[in-house]
Amino acid sequence: MGASGRLLRAVIMGAPGSGKGTVSSRITKHFELKHLSSGDLLRQNMLQGTEIGVLAKTFIDQGKLIPDDVMTRLALHELKNLTQYSWLLDGFPRTLPQAEALDRVYQIDTVINLNVPFEVIKQRLTARWIHPASGRVYNIEFNPPKTVGIDDLTGEPLIQREDDKPETVIKRLKAYEAQTEPVLQYYQKKGVLETFSGTETNKIWPHVYSFLQTKVPETTQKASVTP
Numbered sequence: 001m002g003a004s005g006r007l008l009r010a011v012i013m014g015a016p017g018s019g020k021g022t023v024s025s026r027i028t029k030h031f032e033l034k035h036l037s038s039g040d041l042l043r044q045n046m047l048q049g050t051e052i053g054v055l056a057k058t059f060i061d062q063g064k065l066i067p068d069d070v071m072t073r074l075a076l077h078e079l080k081n082l083t084q085y086s087w088l089l090d091g092f093p094r095t096l097p098q099a100e101a102l103d104r105v106y107q108i109d110t111v112i113n114l115n116v117p118f119e120v121i122k123q124r125l126t127a128r129w130i131h132p133a134s135g136r137v138y139n140i141e142f143n144p145p146k147t148v149g150i151d152d153l154t155g156e157p158l159i160q161r162e163d164d165k166p167e168t169v170i171k172r173l174k175a176y177e178a179q180t181e182p183v184l185q186y187y188q189k190k191g192v193l194e195t196f197s198g199t200e201t202n203k204i205w206p207h208v209y210s211f212l213q214t215k216v217p218e219t220t221q222k223a224s225v226t227p
Contacts, residue, residue: 007087010088011093014115015121015176016125017121032216038071041078052074093183110194113193121169122170128160131151131158134151196211
């Protein structure tokens with residue numbers, strides 16, 4: 001067992017639709033660490049109307065990306081409260097300047113990178129179809145309509161939300177790749193990048209789980225939790 005007394009400083013990375021949310025919540029359930037999601041942190045600060053929350057909101061309202069220095073301030077400010085815990089950062093750092101700024105304050109031990117094929121993610125993220133009049137939602141993978149493109153009850157056509165259309169999804173995935181590729185290379189050079197590849201979260205998870213067992217203590221409520 002290599003889970004020493006030292007606190008773990010970890011980052012999880014993965015494209016939208018890679019299963020990062022699921023894997024993060026399983027990690028938090030099974031291991032003694034704090035999960036810090038930049039998205040949650042952002043929403044929380046905007047709701048509470050903190051100085052940085054108000055600042056971030058001005059960018060979001062204009063449909064702009066939040067600048068690196070704002071995201072960095074937000075994350076580092078929150079990490080100050082977590083110094084006595086092991087932690088897992090999720091959604092930050094997303095760019096090279098963010099990774100470099102984080103590095104000036106903390107030494108990152110491990111970056112868990114979920115590598116799921118582009119096509120698989122595309123299928124996942126474009127699987128949702130909606131019947132506008134009733135609000136019924138279909139998922140091509142989990143609960144498909146009896147006839148492709150047609151609502152079961154009314155026989156009316158189904159539509160896709162703008163967010164779920166292939167061209168929107170492809171754009172999002174390409175943007176993610178462009179932004180994070182330098183970050184992955186940066187951590188690769190530092191020798192802390194651990195990539196887990198696969199097409200299904202349930203098949204990737206056991207590998208992430210056994211990897212983390214060597215790094216950080218497991219939570220004690222073993223009896224009640226199944227992976």
